[in-house]
Amino acid sequence: MARDAVVHLIDDDDAVRQAVAFLLTTSGFAVRVYESAPAFLDALPTVQPGCIVTDVRMPEMDGLELQRQLKTRGIGLPVIVITGHGDVPLAVEAMKAGAVDFLEKPFSDDKLLSAIRVAIDRHAREAERADEIAAIRSKLEALSPREREVLDGLVAGLPNKTIAYDLKISARTVEVHRANLMARMGAASLADLVRMAFVIRAGLR
Structure with missing residues (x-):
């Protein structure tokens, strides 16, 4: 309490x-x-x-x-x-x-x-969750449009090659964006990154 x-x-x-x-x-x-x-x-x-x-x-x-x-x-x-x-x-x-x-x-x-x-x-x-959502949303808003697109692909469960094909960029570029995403979002793992995205989606319902 x-x-x-x-x-x-x-x-x-x-x-x-x-x-x-x-x-x-x-x-x-x-x-x-x-x-x-x-x-x-x-x-x-x-x-x-x-x-x-x-x-x-x-x-x-x-x-x-x-x-x-x-x-x-x-x-x-x-x-x-x-x-x-x-x-x-x-x-x-x-x-x-x-x-x-x-x-x-x-x-x-x-x-x-x-x-x-x-x-x-x-x-x-609920207050703690609201604080978490606000912190994650702030980090998301700081991402570039391309990083957001890569994040959407990762959240959808797509492999790097598929994301690269869909965005018409190289797989190596996707890897770079993915590494940047992890750092900028403060995610310890891909699972942590995906969890953050789902937290935001749940908070918008």
Whole structure:
């Protein structure tokens, strides 16, 4: 789990905020509490990475509208919504809108803690993958057009001679481009080079 992750707890019920914040703090989480969704949105400039735990039904702005606002502002923190029994359809809508989980009251402490750990870990992995994709894309953009063509051939599994024939260059020139590709991409092997290309393709889906 990310060490610096913060749980952002949003609930208009003061007693619930205090009880849940106490549980999270004693369980080792850093916690920030907000009495409403607008209060959280006002604090966005200082919000640290982690996850959001929010009641789905609140007077000023419900959990669904909060998610819409977060999406509009490009905030990708994972959201866990808390719902009463009668609000399950609303919670399902929140899931469709991108919430990672919802907990129906009353829920156990362990269930809440588990949901938060899963959300934070998933977000951390997604952030690492985004960083990897950005680094690989930067290297790809620095390649020459010919190097990109050779890379496409290698990713397609074509031998050097076939790539050379298709590009109307010598096999020796393909070998030179291949060596340059390996160096410029920081690839330890052909398999590593192909993996990078597939990472980019998967990231574009």
